[in-house]
Amino acid sequence: MPGTSTSPKADLDRRLVVSALGVVQILAWGTSFYIPAVFAVPIVADTGWSLGVVVSGASVGLLVAGLISPQVGRLIDRHGARPVLAASSLLFAAGLAALGTAPNAVFYLLGWVVLGLGMGTGTYDAVFAALGQRYGHEARGPITNLTLFGGFASTICWPLSAFMIEHTGWRVACLIYAALHLVVALPLQMAVTARRPSAPHAGDASPGVPIRSDPPMRNERLMFALVATVLSFAAGIGSVVIVHFMIFLQAKGVAEAAAVGYGTLFGPAQVAARVIERLFGSGYHPVWTMIACCVLMALSLSLLAGGFPFLVLTILIYGAGYGISWVGRGTLPLALFGPVRFPRLMGKIAFPSLIVQALAPSAGALMIERFGADATIGLLTALALINVVLIGSVLFLYRSQRQTDV
Secondary structure: OOOOOOHHHHOOOOHHHHHHHHHHHHHHHHHOOOOOHHHHHHHHHHHHOOOHHHHHHHHHHHHHHHHHHHHHHHHHHOOOHHHHHHHEEEEEEHHHHHHHHHHHHHHHHHHHHHHHHHHHOOHHHHHHHHHHHHHHHHHHHHHHHHHHOOOHHHHHHHHOOOHHHHOOOOHHHHHHHHHHHHHHHHHHHHHHHOOOOOOOOHOEEOEEEEOOOOOOOOOOHHHHHHHHHHHHHHHHHHHHHOOOOHHHHOOOOOOOOHHHHHHOOHHHHHHHHHHHHHHHHHHHHHHHHHHHHHHHHHHHHHHEEEEEOHHHHHHHHHHHHHHHHHHHHHHHHHHOOOOOOOHHHHHHHHHHHHHHHHHHHHHHHHHHHHHOOOHHHHHHHHHHHHHHHHHHHHHHHHHHHHHOOO
């Protein structure tokens, strides 16, 4: 099949490949994006650094990941996944070691810069590109399965982190995680990833005119821009809601203890939605996955803004929509633009998405401070509704292309 790898490792069982990479994703997300949730308070208590500085580390990491994502896509396209994913394990280890030994806040944030390099080369977007390159048009199942593993990152790493911090302190916990990247993640990634693609890669084409594995698409630039915008909006909205979830619920009159309980519903809702997508996704185009994501997120935020009394249902709907957004992030560009160009396009799509995801929580905090939580929920609802219109435009363009092809 065009765009698939025929390397010696291509005959490995897909379940083995996805399971190995899935374990690495749990560790990657649990030791980067999810670190502040458990580590922030102990770090502040031990060092005296401000909570804002400590928590901003994750934003720094996402920002760096977004800035390098186009280059990461090109590297995977030209050299294959193995060197990039292997480098991510080394970068994660170095970044966590820097956090654990940081003498001051400046070095702490520099550690997050290194972690950001690890995130850019070793979390979903890079691994989606690797799976797309390896399996071509058949990568939808592996990508969905990978997100099932990733959905357990907080479930596994939050209690593990709390246990280690309690018994060893936060610095030693960082160093233990760094060691795990070297002795667990690095060998797994080296074992199941290909050295380089055997198929022609997009880098061999003329500038701006990549090799195509599928028929040319009319309005392709517009389609790409719409897809990138939809994914960026979904990531930004999700980032704001996750970070400010407690504030939003308390603005609706929910007690803090109850809000914490409601928060435990996020993970199961995400995983359940991804399981449904895995079971039935082969029967429909990934554009419908993103349509479901945008509609569910818009519906749940509308219910929250309108004071819908059944918060459990609202949160389950939102968690389901946000959960499958990560599936659509990998599968929709693959289905629309083909596997040959997928690594590079995945890098380009990740660039605005990760930047928005990094900056959105701070923007949300400013909005809450100036206009209040209710107004912020209203704005997020409006953006989510706009996203429904945008993904509807993607569907329209896709159907128009199909009719033209027929």
